[in-house]
Amino acid sequence: DAGITQSPRHKVTETGTPVTLRCHQTENHRYMYWYRQDPGHGLRLIHYSYGVKDTDKGEVSDGYSVSRSKTEDFLLTLESATSSQTSVYFCAISERWNTQYFGPGTRLTVL
Amino acid sequence: DQQVKQNSPSLSVQEGRISILNCDYTNSMFDYFLWYKKYPAEGPTFLISISSIKDKNEDGRFTVFLNKSAKHLSLHIVPSQPGDSAVYFCAASALKGGFGNEKLTFGTGTRLTIIP
Numbered sequence: 001d002a003g004i005t006q007s008p009r010h011k012v013t014e015t016g017t018p019v020t021l022r023c024h025q026t027e028n029h030r031y032m033y034w035y036r037q038d039p040g041h042g043l044r045l046i047h048y049s050y051g052v053k054d055t056d057k058g059e060v061s062d063g064y065s066v067s068r069s070k071t072e073d074f075l076l077t078l079e080s081a082t083s084s085q086t087s088v089y090f091c092a093i094s095e096r097w098n099t100q101y102f103g104p105g106t107r108l109t110v111l
Numbered sequence: 112d113q114q115v116k117q118n119s120p121s122l123s124v125q126e127g128r129i130s131i132l133n134c135d136y137t138n139s140m141f142d143y144f145l146w147y148k149k150y151p152a153e154g155p156t157f158l159i160s161i162s163s164i165k166d167k168n169e170d171g172r173f174t175v176f177l178n179k180s181a182k183h184l185s186l187h188i189v190p191s192q193p194g195d196s197a198v199y200f201c202a203a204s205a206l207k208g209g210f211g212n213e214k215l216t217f218g219t220g221t222r223l224t225i226i227p
Contacts (some may be wrong), residue, residue: 004154102155
């Protein structure tokens with residue numbers, strides 16, 4: 001298994017609070033991604049990174065920001081969490097063409 | 112606009128029989144396709160992929176078929192085993208054409224249940 005960890009694994013928070021999810025890899029892969037998984041929508045890309053300090057938006061980026069200051073860490077921040085951001089969040093990494101390897105996920109509940 | 116579609120939310124198959132999961136796409140720029148398998152409370156795991164220069168790729172019990180003219184791909188699992196019970200996602204990307212070859216577009220998934 002690719003060395004990818006996500007923290008926290010579970011989080012419950014209240015509407016309006018900031019939340020940061022962390023993805024950490026030990027594979028030294030160039031690309032890192034944040035997805036959310038929701039029933040009926042599959043996996044949707046939020047943001048991705050193609051190198052340190054290089055990031056770009058995915059299809060559902062509104063309300064989210066990311067940062068990557070080191071190769072191994074990719075942070076996803078919800079500046080002011082809303083109930084619509086209740087979801088399961090997955091981080092993924094890749095080096096070779098398009099074969100992405102996923103972390104175990106973070107279940108976020110916004111009350 | 113769902114560019115990758117898995118029209119069957121669920122599928123039940125008897126153990127030992129063939130499981131066939133289907134996926135359709137609309138973007139003609141897609142030229143690389145993947146299947147992922149996901150168990151509950153775990154992240155998706157890569158299963159098998161195929162490039163558009165091929166029409167079939169096989170890996171053990173898993174075979175992926177690509178029909179470019181129909182914009183359709185399928186995953187065959189033979190024989191099906193209880194451990195194959197999971198959600199299967201197909202995904203696609205465009206390696207050429209400037210669409211961002213690092214990004215995958217996923218379908219909504221098909222839940223496969225293998226009946227012992």
